[in-house]
Amino acid sequence: MTGGGMAGYDYDLITIGGGSGGVRASRMSASFGARVALIEAGPLGGTCVNVGCIPKKLFSYAADYAADFNDAGGYGWSAGSAQFDWKTLLVNKDREISRLNGVYARLLQDAGVNVIAGRARVAGPHTVEVGGRTLTGKHVLVATGGHAVKPDIPGAELGITSDQAFHLDVLPLRAVLVGGGYIAVEFASIFNGLGVETTLVHRGERLLRGFDDDLGTVLAEELAQQGVTLLLNETVSALTRDGGKLQVALGSARTLETDLVMFATGRRPNVAGLGLDAAGVALAKNGAVQVDDFYCSSVPSIHAVGDVIDRVQLTPVAIAEAMALVRTLFKGEPAKLDYRNIATAVFSHPHIGTVGLTEAEARGRHAAVDVYKTRFRPLKATLSGAVGRVFMKLVVERDTDRVLGAHMVGAEAGEIIQGIAVALNCGATKAQFDATVGIHPTTAEEFVTLRA
Numbered sequence: 203m204t205g206g207g208m209a210g211y212d213y214d215l216i217t218i219g220g221g222s223g224g225v226r227a228s229r230m231s232a233s234f235g236a237r238v239a240l241i242e243a244g245p246l247g248g249t250c251v252n253v254g255c256i257p258k259k260l261f262s263y264a265a266d267y268a269a270d271f272n273d274a275g276g277y278g279w280s281a282g283s284a285q286f287d288w289k290t291l292l293v294n295k296d297r298e299i300s301r302l303n304g305v306y307a308r309l310l311q312d313a314g315v316n317v318i319a320g321r322a323r324v325a326g327p328h329t330v331e332v333g334g335r336t337l338t339g340k341h342v343l344v345a346t347g348g349h350a351v352k353p354d355i356p357g358a359e360l361g362i363t364s365d366q367a368f369h370l371d372v373l374p375l376r377a378v379l380v381g382g383g384y385i386a387v388e389f390a391s392i393f394n395g396l397g398v399e400t401t402l403v404h405r406g407e408r409l410l411r412g413f414d415d416d417l418g419t420v421l422a423e424e425l426a427q428q429g430v431t432l433l434l435n436e437t438v439s440a441l442t443r444d445g446g447k448l449q450v451a452l453g454s455a456r457t458l459e460t461d462l463v464m465f466a467t468g469r470r471p472n473v474a475g476l477g478l479d480a481a482g483v484a485l486a487k488n489g490a491v492q493v494d495d496f497y498c499s500s501v502p503s504i505h506a507v508g509d510v511i512d513r514v515q516l517t518p519v520a521i522a523e524a525m526a527l528v529r530t531l532f533k534g535e536p537a538k539l540d541y542r543n544i545a546t547a548v549f550s551h552p553h554i555g556t557v558g559l560t561e562a563e564a565r566g567r568h569a570a571v572d573v574y575k576t577r578f579r580p581l582k583a584t585l586s587g588a589v590g591r592v593f594m595k596l597v598v599e600r601d602t603d604r605v606l607g608a609h610m611v612g613a614e615a616g617e618i619i620q621g622i623a624v625a626l627n628c629g630a631t632k633a634q635f636d637a638t639v640g641i642h643p644t645t646a647e648e649f650v651t652l653r654a
């Protein structure tokens with residue numbers, strides 16, 4: 203389906219947003235022969251590459267060294283006192299991000315995608331405006347992602363979001379994280395690991411809402427043991443500046459003094475100024491573009507994938523949605539995405555890995571559910587003296603013996619759960635887990651020897 207067949211339009215596909223979803227959709231469409239323009243207002247790669255997954259994981263690696271230096275002593279190593287230099291981390295991180303921006307630009311160029319820098323606006327079902335130009339497309343893809351939102355409280359402007367956390371001139375001595383989701387706990391671990399006196403304020407009673415309850419509970423214990431101050435069932439009601447410091451007024455009427463406040467209090471779809479309303483595209487209350495199973499909006503020529511549809515806000519999901527869409531549009535193979543068993547990791551310290559149903563979800567959907575759990579001191583800790591313990595859990599449907607969920611807190615949990623996710627996707631039973639010979643001595647082997 204190329205050029206001639208779609209005469210009358212400048213492009214077969216105009217993609218708005220060069221992040222995880224938009225880049226993949228554009229590249230693949232072009233490789234299927236479509237004429238594609240991609241419009242990006244900022245650096246290529248979007249949230250994940252510039253202010254999300256990648257720099258976050260690099261910071262997380264940096265923070266994890268703190269524990270590694272401590273652990274090394276028990277194994278006979280001494281290397282003087284460890285020093286950390288924030289500027290070095292920032293410069294090296296920025297260099298890697300620039301390299302990735304270049305990789306994305308090259309991939310798009312090689313695929314034949316016309317990349318246009320600028321902020322796009324949808325002017326009609328087939329019309330997009332950018333920088334004073336008007337482009338027409340048979341299809342328009344909205345892949346504009348989302349942005350962090352701060353709570354509506356006095357002084358909120360004195361706090362930052364994760365966007366600014368990646369570019370702080372100086373590392374603060376003290377930091378307060380507001381929120382209990384994965385971004386809040388990841389940054390709590392990053393700051394704590396880098397030596398910042400860290401407090402996390404969360405209005406809920408448990409961290410990581412939406413994850414298996416045990417994960418939030420266990421992580422809270424581990425974070426507290428590492429010196430993070432956790433204030434659960436607590437809210438932030440106002441921020442005020444006090445010289446170089448910030449005063450954080452809490453709902454409980456206490457006040458915290460700190461040097462930095464970071465809000466990780468949710469994200470909302472990027473639709474402001476996009477003109478979607480006027481074009482007749484139905485939006486949810488929070489702005490999310492409403493799409494059907496094939497990522498088609500209420501306007502048949504306008505599609506959307508990724509964070510802007512607010513289903514599962516993860517890079518591999520945005521990419522999988524993009525792949526399904528372009529197969530539907532340009533290969534004539536209507537494709538949907540199966541959202542079950544999407545594995546995910548939280549790069550807190552320790553890491554979390556999780557896939558499938560939480561215990562609560564499983565109990566809500568199945569008559570009888572068995573739960574297998576273990577918590578133990580990992581072998582490495584025997585000599586290092588580290589106090590953290592590993593937690594593992596399998597949720598099993600009793601009637602069919604199928605493993606419905608696997609959850610872990612501990613080193614490399616994400617790496618371990620990725621393989622378990624394959625097993626769950628294949629419908630593995632607990633008996634099949636048990637019949638699998640373990641790799642000894644590893645942490646992962648506990649997943650095939652869970653008895654209780």
Ligand SMILES: Cc1cc2nc3c(=O)[nH]c(=O)nc-3n(C[C@H](O)[C@H](O)[C@H](O)COP(=O)(O)OP(=O)(O)OC[C@H]3O[C@@H](n4cnc5c(N)ncnc54)[C@H](O)[C@@H]3O)c2cc1C
Pocket residue numbers: 218219220221222223224241242243244245246247248249250251253254255256258320321322323345346347348364385472476507508509510514515516517518520
């Ligand atoms: C701190 C943080 C950590 C994260 N960590 C992880 C992780 O570890 N693993 C994971 O899977 N996911 C992670 N995510 C989520 C992941 O980044 C997103 O799910 C993913 O980037 C969504 O891709 P997208 O294509 O929908 O949008 P984005 O990647 O956000 O891309 C949207 C792009 O559209 C552009 N844009 C917006 N409006 C316009 C316009 N009008 N005109 C032109 N361009 C426009 C934006 O500049 C942006 O580049 C993290 C997110 C954050 C914030």
